[in-house]
Amino acid sequence: MNISDSAQPSGPSPRPSAATLEFRKATKLYPGQTEPAVKQLSLTVPAGEICVLVGPSGCGKTTAMRMVNRMIDITDGDILLDGQSVRERRPAELRRDIGYAIQQIGLFPHLSVADNIATVPRLLGWDRARMRARVDELLELVSLDPHDTRDRYPTQLSGGQRQRVGVARALAVDPPLMLMDEPFGAIDPINRERLQNEFLRLQREIRKTVVFVTHDIDEAIKMGDHIAILQKGGKLAQYAPPAELLMAPANRFVEDFVGADRALKRLALQRVRDVDLWKAPLVRTGEPVAEARAKLADSEVPYPLLVDDQRRPVGWLSERALLGERVTDELRSRADPVLEMEDVLRDALSDLLAEEAQYGPVVDERGAVAGVLSIEILSHALKTDPDEVPSGADAL
Amino acid sequence: MSALLAQVEIRERTQDTCVSDNGFCPGWIVDNFDRYVDPFVQHVLLTVVAVAIGFVIAFSLALIAYRRRWLINPITQVTGVLYTIPSIAAFFLLLPLTGRGFLTAIIALVAYVLLIIFRNVLTGLDNVPEETKDAGRGMGLTDRQLLWRVEVPLALPEIMAGLRIAVTTTVGLATLAFFAGAGGLGKEIFADIVFKSNVVVAGGLAVALAALLDGAILLAQRAITPWTRAVAAR
Amino acid sequence: MDESGGGPMNDFFDAIDFIFSERESPAGGSQVGGLGEIWELMWPHLQLSGAAMAIACAFAIPVGLWLGHVGKGGFLAINASNVGRAVPSLALIAFFVAYLGTGFANLTLALVLLAIPPILTNAYTGVRQVDRETVDAARGMGMTGSQVVRRVELPLALPLIFGGIRISAVNVVATATIAPLAGVTTLGDPIINVNTYGDEGRLAAALVVALLAVVTELVLGAVQRAVTPQGLKLEAGGRWRRLAFAMPNNRREAPT
Numbered sequence: 012m013n014i015s016d017s018a019q020p021s022g023p024s025p026r027p028s029a030a031t032l033e034f035r036k037a038t039k040l041y042p043g044q045t046e047p048a049v050k051q052l053s054l055t056v057p058a059g060e061i062c063v064l065v066g067p068s069g070c071g072k073t074t075a076m077r078m079v080n081r082m083i084d085i086t087d088g089d090i091l092l093d094g095q096s097v098r099e100r101r102p103a104e105l106r107r108d109i110g111y112a113i114q115q116i117g118l119f120p121h122l123s124v125a126d127n128i129a130t131v132p133r134l135l136g137w138d139r140a141r142m143r144a145r146v147d148e149l150l151e152l153v154s155l156d157p158h159d160t161r162d163r164y165p166t167q168l169s170g171g172q173r174q175r176v177g178v179a180r181a182l183a184v185d186p187p188l189m190l191m192d193e194p195f196g197a198i199d200p201i202n203r204e205r206l207q208n209e210f211l212r213l214q215r216e217i218r219k220t221v222v223f224v225t226h227d228i229d230e231a232i233k234m235g236d237h238i239a240i241l242q243k244g245g246k247l248a249q250y251a252p253p254a255e256l257l258m259a260p261a262n263r264f265v266e267d268f269v270g271a272d273r274a275l276k277r278l279a280l281q282r283v284r285d286v287d288l289w290k291a292p293l294v295r296t297g298e299p300v301a302e303a304r305a306k307l308a309d310s311e312v313p314y315p316l317l318v319d320d321q322r323r324p325v326g327w328l329s330e331r332a333l334l335g336e337r338v339t340d341e342l343r344s345r346a347d348p349v350l351e352m353e354d355v356l357r358d359a360l361s362d363l364l365a366e367e368a369q370y371g372p373v374v375d376e377r378g379a380v381a382g383v384l385s386i387e388i389l390s391h392a393l394k395t396d397p398d399e400v401p402s403g404a405d406a407l
Numbered sequence: 408m409s410a411l412l413a414q415v416e417i418r419e420r421t422q423d424t425c426v427s428d429n430g431f432c433p434g435w436i437v438d439n440f441d442r443y444v445d446p447f448v449q450h451v452l453l454t455v456v457a458v459a460i461g462f463v464i465a466f467s468l469a470l471i472a473y474r475r476r477w478l479i480n481p482i483t484q485v486t487g488v489l490y491t492i493p494s495i496a497a498f499f500l501l502l503p504l505t506g507r508g509f510l511t512a513i514i515a516l517v518a519y520v521l522l523i524i525f526r527n528v529l530t531g532l533d534n535v536p537e538e539t540k541d542a543g544r545g546m547g548l549t550d551r552q553l554l555w556r557v558e559v560p561l562a563l564p565e566i567m568a569g570l571r572i573a574v575t576t577t578v579g580l581a582t583l584a585f586f587a588g589a590g591g592l593g594k595e596i597f598a599d600i601v602f603k604s605n606v607v608v609a610g611g612l613a614v615a616l617a618a619l620l621d622g623a624i625l626l627a628q629r630a631i632t633p634w635t636r637a638v639a640a641r
Numbered sequence: 642m643d644e645s646g647g648g649p650m651n652d653f654f655d656a657i658d659f660i661f662s663e664r665e666s667p668a669g670g671s672q673v674g675g676l677g678e679i680w681e682l683m684w685p686h687l688q689l690s691g692a693a694m695a696i697a698c699a700f701a702i703p704v705g706l707w708l709g710h711v712g713k714g715g716f717l718a719i720n721a722s723n724v725g726r727a728v729p730s731l732a733l734i735a736f737f738v739a740y741l742g743t744g745f746a747n748l749t750l751a752l753v754l755l756a757i758p759p760i761l762t763n764a765y766t767g768v769r770q771v772d773r774e775t776v777d778a779a780r781g782m783g784m785t786g787s788q789v790v791r792r793v794e795l796p797l798a799l800p801l802i803f804g805g806i807r808i809s810a811v812n813v814v815a816t817a818t819i820a821p822l823a824g825v826t827t828l829g830d831p832i833i834n835v836n837t838y839g840d841e842g843r844l845a846a847a848l849v850v851a852l853l854a855v856v857t858e859l860v861l862g863a864v865q866r867a868v869t870p871q872g873l874k875l876e877a878g879g880r881w882r883r884l885a886f887a888m889p890n891n892r893r894e895a896p897t
Contacts (some may be wrong), residue, residue, distance in 0.1 A: 080545060084542070103549045103552075104547065105547070106546060106547035111545035113538060113541060113545065116540055116542070117536075117543070118542070119542075120539070120561065120634055121557075121634045122634075130543075131546055131547060134552065163637075164637040166634070166638075167637050167639065180546070190545075303624075328481075429739075487858075488855060491854050492854060493816075494815070495818050495829070495847075496815075496846075496847040496850040497847075497851070499843055500848065502652075502846065503648075503652035504649050553692075575726040576726050578727065578729065579726065579727065579728065580729070581731075582731040583730075583819070593729070596732060596735045597731070597822070600822055601739055602739065603739040606736055606738075607736070608727065610728075610735060610861060613732055615730050617726070617728075618727055621727065637716060
């Protein structure tokens with residue numbers, strides 16, 4: 012964990028790109044207060060994982076995060092970064108090893124985007140060429156055009172762009188740990204979802220250890236590999252992967268905080284490919300009606316599904332299509348919503364409801380029908396035993 | 408009236424009717440322009456030296472008070488009193504201590520600008536957004552690095568505004584510097600206070616100097632704070 | 642300039658002595674010094690300053706308030722101070738003497754011109770910085786324009802207005818010191834006509850002028866505090882309002 016490594020002019024840094032983080036009975040008691048803001052917090056974040064600290068306001072989640080990089084001093088207990096106590100390191104030097112992204116972003120208004128991102132590299136004495144290359148690399152990583160953005164000033168950027176620059180800045184020296192305090196909080200909901208997805212995509216590429224603070228349980232479930240729910244007074248209520256949190260809440264507080272609709276939240280964890288689909292009664296135009304009726308009887312779906320030569324869904328057949336000898340292409344309704352194997356169940360449910368449909372054909376990567384998903388299947392999934400449910404990380 | 412006349416050096420006047428009629432005489436001005444050069448130079452010197460010294464002192468005080476807030480009030484009071492004392496009175500209050508001359512004038516002029524610059528530097532520093540400082544510290548900037556790389560640059564617009572005020576007022580006060588025996592354009596004004604041409608030229612030069620220095624600082628500000636002109640995103 | 646033997650402290654004692662006791666003028670032929678003399682010099686000084694301030698306020702406050710209320714003339718109002726600062730008081734007085742002649746009236750006019758800019762700028766800025774929502778609410782309640790000015794904008798702008806009055810008053814008191822150049826005998830007389838009053842007279846006058854300026858500043862400062870509504874005083878940065886120079890914020894409003 013030698014800082015001088017990152018000051019080397021070329022070549023990748025030999026230190027690990029993701030560190031383990033351990034809270035060991037970490038406590039913060041402000042002078043004059045009787046109750047600690049953070050009470051004996053103990054948890055371990057494995058390298059390369061996102062740990063979300065979540066809880067109601069005043070629960071100490073931001074305090075706990077800021078104790079890691081010593082923006083807030085630790086009263087008692089310890090925090091270990093890759094086994095080394097953060098208290099043993101000089102604060103400024105420690106912080107250069109940790110990426111820091113806050114809600115209001117805090118870009119320096121007087122510096123260009125490029126200079127903002129290059130702040131810590133400049134402190135570490137990187138040469139010009141290396142900084143320039145790194146800035147361009149990072150801007151592309153956060154989906155911003157380097158040419159367009161690097162010389163702009165923060166006031167010239169939109170909120171979403173500023174947020175991305177903030178993340179790029181935090182990643183500048185490839186730190187083994189990232190601290191993010193409601194980083195998407197100041198963004199409008201539409202862009203927030205996009206930024207969340209992009210960050211997850213990024214994380215799959217770079218695999219950093221991240222401590223992520225939020226007050227939004229939905230965001231926590233979406234982003235976290237492990238979630239730490241804190242109660243008021245900085246007490247850890249539960250530390251578990253998202254699925255476990257939903258399925259087996261440790262106490263009343265967690266249950267309430269996660270929400271009565273946690274069953275619905277569970278739907279965000281499963282995908283269409285995880286559940287047993289109904290067999291689809293597939294018919295083609297010109298097929299003998301008798302065959303079609305046989306397939307229909309065999310399936311739980313009440314209407315035949317008309318497909319083309321590549322087994323792609325065309326629409327649901329009306330009764331009149333089966334009146335003659337051969338199947339015609341008279342439809343009662345279109346095939347929508349057409350669902351994909353990778354869709355999460357929650358989105359599938361919402362699509363079905365939007366089309367006011369009971370059933371939706373499910374297609375594979377080639378667009379060929381693989382089965383039918385129905386509302387019934389979904390409600391059954393809600394009641395199913397958790398055993399087969401994959402954890403949040405895998406589901407994504 | 409006689410007391411007034413006793414003080415006025417009667418300038419040598421030619422047979423020029425414009426002059427003896429006490430008018431605005433371009434001819435006389437052109438002929439006699441070189442008598443204003445030295446005073447002008449003295450004036451510039453007084454202004455620049457006084458503001459420079461005042462800036463150094465006040466800026467340092469502001470940096471100290473920025474970290475040790477309890478100092479703000481005492482410093483404000485002291486520099487406030489220095490600001491309030493009319494410079495002409497100050498010249499003569501200093502007389503027994505420092506005598507006549509450049510030094511006395513400089514001391515009085517420096518004393519005047521301290522408050523202006525102190526306040527503006529402090530206000531500029533205080534206006535730096537909290538989250539910017541938090542981000543800076545969180546990234547590993549030491550207090551000193553934060554100060555010089557973030558806080559002072561962001562305070563520059565306010566600081567420069569203070570400098571402009573300091574400079575223009577000092578030019579004005581320096582016209583009285585001749586009372587302290589330091590020359591300057593005021594000496595020329597005072598030498599023939601009833602002669603219109605003289606007053607207009609000497610006074611005009613002072614005003615022009617103030618405008619020039621003001622403009623120069625403004626240009627400098629534009630040059631070193633490019634981000635203030637960036638058009639905000641919609 | 643010879644200093645009397647004994648160093649600076651002696652000079653100051655001599656000056657203080659001058660304030661309190663009469664003595665013969667070094668130029669001979671009359672008595673100078675003493676409290677009576679000081680008062681005779683101070684009274685015109687106060688008259689001059691007071692007259693100039695009164696006229697300046699009568700003009701600048703209503704104009705500044707109105708400009709601020711309608712939101713026009715900002716460029717003028719704000720840069721009035723910048724321009725005013727650039728014109729040295731001596732030049733202004735000299736200009737008036739040269740073109741209009743000496744005398745109380747002409748000098749008062751010169752001082753009025755000197756006093757107007759800070760008051761105008763501060764009155765304008767004072768009104769502009771009143772929360773727009775407050776003004777909106779007042780209009781919504783049915784107040785006419787002038788009612789809004791009188792009942793909402795003026796009270797909230799008072800602290801800044803008094804700040805401007807303070808700045809002007811101190812400037813005027815200081816400048817009235819050189820009034821003798823224009824034929825009006827004020828406290829500056831011993832400074833300008835040192836031969837009549839002597840070195841100790843000159844130093845004494847300097848002391849009194851300094852004192853007068855400081856007292857003016859303190860008194861008006863107290864008045865300013867008194868008219869500041871409690872709510873504003875508790876605002877962060879309240880202490881800055883005490884020496885409230887409404888330095889026009891060149892970045893925001895003045896198109897530079």
